[in-house]
Amino acid sequence: xxxxxxxxxxxxxxxxxxxxxxxxxxxxxxxxxxxxxxxxxxxxxxxxxxxxxxxxxxxxxxxxxxxxxxxxxxxxxxxxxxxxxxxxxxxxxxxxxxxxxxxxxxxxxxxxxxxxxxxxxxxxxxxxxxxxxxxxxxxxxxxxxxxxxxxxxxxxxxxxxxxxxxxxxxxxxxxxxxxxxxxxxxxxxxxxxxxxxxxxxxxxxxxxxxxxxxxxxxxxxxxxxxxxxxxxxxxxxxxxxxxxxxxxxxxxxxxxxxxxxxxxxxxxxxxxxxxxxxxxxxxxxxxxxxxxxxxxxx
Amino acid sequence: xxxxxxxxxxxxxxxxxxxxxxxxxxxxxxxxxxxxxxxxxxxxxxxxxxxxxxxxxxxxxxxxxxxxxxxxxxxxxxxxxxxxxxxxxxxxxxxxxxxxxxxxxxxxxxxxxxxxxxxxxxxxxxxxxxxxxxxxxxxxxxxxxxxxxxxxxxxxxxxxxxxxxxxxxxxxxxxxxxxxxxxxxxxxxxxxxxxxxxxxxxxxxxxxxxxxxxxxxxxxxxxxxxxxxxxxxxxxxxxxxxxxxxxxxxxxxxxxxxxxxxxxxxxxxxxxxxxxxx
Numbered sequence: 001x002x003x004x005x006x007x008x009x010x011x012x013x014x015x016x017x018x019x020x021x022x023x024x025x026x027x028x029x030x031x032x033x034x035x036x037x038x039x040x041x042x043x044x045x046x047x048x049x050x051x052x053x054x055x056x057x058x059x060x061x062x063x064x065x066x067x068x069x070x071x072x073x074x075x076x077x078x079x080x081x082x083x084x085x086x087x088x089x090x091x092x093x094x095x096x097x098x099x100x101x102x103x104x105x106x107x108x109x110x111x112x113x114x115x116x117x118x119x120x121x122x123x124x125x126x127x128x129x130x131x132x133x134x135x136x137x138x139x140x141x142x143x144x145x146x147x148x149x150x151x152x153x154x155x156x157x158x159x160x161x162x163x164x165x166x167x168x169x170x171x172x173x174x175x176x177x178x179x180x181x182x183x184x185x186x187x188x189x190x191x192x193x194x195x196x197x198x199x200x201x202x203x204x205x206x207x208x209x210x211x212x213x214x215x216x217x218x219x220x221x222x223x224x225x226x227x228x229x230x231x232x233x234x235x236x237x238x239x240x241x242x243x244x245x246x247x248x249x250x251x252x253x254x255x256x257x258x259x260x261x262x263x264x265x266x267x268x269x270x271x272x273x274x275x276x277x278x279x280x281x282x283x284x285x286x287x288x289x290x291x292x293x294x295x296x297x298x
Numbered sequence: 299x300x301x302x303x304x305x306x307x308x309x310x311x312x313x314x315x316x317x318x319x320x321x322x323x324x325x326x327x328x329x330x331x332x333x334x335x336x337x338x339x340x341x342x343x344x345x346x347x348x349x350x351x352x353x354x355x356x357x358x359x360x361x362x363x364x365x366x367x368x369x370x371x372x373x374x375x376x377x378x379x380x381x382x383x384x385x386x387x388x389x390x391x392x393x394x395x396x397x398x399x400x401x402x403x404x405x406x407x408x409x410x411x412x413x414x415x416x417x418x419x420x421x422x423x424x425x426x427x428x429x430x431x432x433x434x435x436x437x438x439x440x441x442x443x444x445x446x447x448x449x450x451x452x453x454x455x456x457x458x459x460x461x462x463x464x465x466x467x468x469x470x471x472x473x474x475x476x477x478x479x480x481x482x483x484x485x486x487x488x489x490x491x492x493x494x495x496x497x498x499x500x501x502x503x504x505x506x507x508x509x510x511x512x513x514x515x516x517x518x519x520x521x522x523x524x525x526x527x528x529x530x531x532x533x534x535x536x537x538x539x540x541x542x543x544x545x546x547x548x549x550x551x552x553x554x555x556x557x558x559x560x561x562x563x564x565x566x567x568x569x570x571x572x573x574x575x576x
Contacts (some may be wrong), residue, residue, distance in 0.1 A: 009336060012478050012479050013479075014399075014400050014401075014402075015400065015401060015402045015403075016402075017396075017400070017479040018395075018396040018400035018401075018402040018405075019402065021393060021396035021400070021483070022391045022392070022393045022396045022397070023394060024388075024389045024392065024393070024449070025390060025392065025393035025412070025449040025454060026393075026408070026412075026443070027391050028389065028446070028448055028449030029412060029415050029428075029449050029451065030445040031417055031446075032423075032427060032430075032445075032449070033415040033423060035426070035430070036426035036427045036430060037418050037422065037423055037426075038421035039426040039429075039430075040422055040425065040426045042431070043425060043426055057354045060499075088327075093528060099322075101319075107317075111317050111320075111321060112566070113324060113566070114321045114324055114563055115320065115324055115557075116325060116562075116565065116569075117324060117328065117555075117558065118328070119326070119565075119569075120508075120554045120555070120557070120558045120565065121328070121503055121505065121508070121551060121554065122508035122510065122525070122526045122527075122550060122551070123508065123510050123530075124508075124510060124525070124527075124530040124533075124547065124550065125331070125547040125550055125551045126327075127530065127533070128331070128529070128533055128544070128546075129327045129330070129547065131329065131533070132334070132342075132540055132543075132544075133327050133330060133331075135347065137343075138342065138343050138344070138345055138347050138349065139520040140326075140330060142384065143345070143346050143347050155472065158432045159500065172323070172324070172327075175514065176324075177569050180566055180569050180570050181569065181570055182357065183570070184570035205453050207473075209448045213427070224344040224555060228421075233419055233420070233421060235421070235510075235511055236510040236511060239510065239511075239530065240530050240533075243534075249413045249532070254421045257421060258421075258511070261406070261424075261425050261516075263517065268425050271425060272422075272425045272426070275419075275421050275422045275425070276422065276425075276463070278419055278421055278422060279418075279419060282417065282419050283417070286417050
């Protein structure tokens with residue numbers, strides 16, 4: 001037995017090999033997730049441009065500044081508004097569509113796969129498509145709306161309206177995911193529940209509320225939480241559709257963080273401090289999610 | 299009985315109409331974009347707008363190639379999306395396999411730590427990661443684009459579930475036959491979870507192909523841009539070169555649409571089993 005064979009047989013034991021199997025992933029996750037997270041807390045206390053040169057320690061000044069920065073507070077308002085409107089529309093649409101499309105018939109499958117298509121499209125392509133289809137002069141939808149006698153609407157450049165347009169595009173893009181997830185939850189509801197209800201004379205709508213909804217509760221909660229977290233991080237659609245305009249009325253928190261960090265006049269420390277607010281929001285939602293899920297499992 | 303059937307068709311017709319209406323709402327913008335790529339510029343900005351092109355032209359594509367290096371973007375998108383997904387397949391299945399099949403000290407705590415990384419919003423770590431990649435000298439290179447994207451707690455979790463369902467006997471028989479642990483993983487177990495692997499390849503390529511923020515942060519020169527961020531930067535918010543923008547967007551969409559048509563089952567199943575992404 002030479003030394004090489006010894007090492008080999010040691011690492012070939014299942015309880016030792018396991019560490020070798022997880023090592024690459026562990027290194028990568030630590031280097032590119034854990035360390036950056038820890039570093040972010042430190043960076044948020046610095047005043048720094050695009051590199052570490054000339055970085056100065058400023059303590060909590062960045063956080064204090066954020067709380068008095070009107071543009072930051074506005075971006076939080078936009079993010080919350082976006083989430084509060086987008087998520088309920090998305091969930092209700094997902095629920096209705098999935099209830100109607102649960103059965104695996106040919107037409108149902110066809111409609112499902114059509115509703116799913118935007119999910120595979122990049123935000124860039126979606127941005128280009130809607131920028132022109134909603135164009136104030138030559139847009140197809142603008143033209144149709146005008147034909148209906150609703151006047152000339154400038155969808156992408158009207159404060160107040162534009163956020164609604166972004167929300168509509170976002171629902172258009174992602175309600176297919178919600179539908180698919182809820183369908184797979186509904187298909188897992190045992191069919192004898194419905195048969196029993198049928199015998200008791202419960203109608204379809206009654207069945208939906210007293211059987212389907214309680215049975216899919218865990219999936220519904222899970223989806224709701226992930227949709228909320230996703231909405232709070234919305235960036236790419238804003239970047240390609242409005243770039244935060246008009247007048248910052250569609251500038252979300254992440255869009256502002258990005259601009260502050262990487263556009264001209266870069267302030268990395270300040271941008272990181274603002275992103276920590278997002279971290280706290282998301283942590284709170286995640287904790288609620290775990291609490292609720294643990295409760296529903298009991 | 300007859301009356302009941304009549305009532306049910308009366309309910310079904312409006313539902314069907316709604317389904318068709320919604321399908322049109324989903325499809326029209328996409329079809330309009332693809333058709334627009336073949337319209338001459340004058341027709342795109344004509345009022346009233348047309349849906350089907352009155353005149354077919356390929357000029358938009360040549361113009362798009364003159365204005366931006368779209369072939370280079372395409373190459374970068376392929377290198378980034380495929381180049382990330384292939385090593386990701388190895389790294390994440392290895393870890394998922396260990397968590398599913400082995401008992402070892404500290405397993406639970408390591409697994410929970412892995413899962414906890416899923417909760418970190420990307421936007422919080424993007425600035426430290428940017429600085430880190432700078433320090434490693436990988437900024438604006440393929441390495442910087444690819445390496446941080448390989449390991450993913452999400453995929454480790456999915457692969458763990460895929461491996462967990464396989465029978466224990468297979469593993470033990472292979473061990474008696476003298477196969478090494480890596481051999482058992484790669485030759486016996488990995489081929490058995492092929493559907494999960496295909497799902498991961500398809501969703502991985504699609505996700506990276508469409509990713510906007512990451513290549514926006516990690517690249518600076520035109521040579522390194524992907525289709526997603528290169529086109530977004532070319533178009534900006536107020537483009538005037540509609541034809542070229544349509545052509546570029548179509549070029550970036552078509553590979554994904556083809557992948558969807560042929561691998562639809564995997565897209566749908568991947569989303570349905572997880573519900574985590576997006």
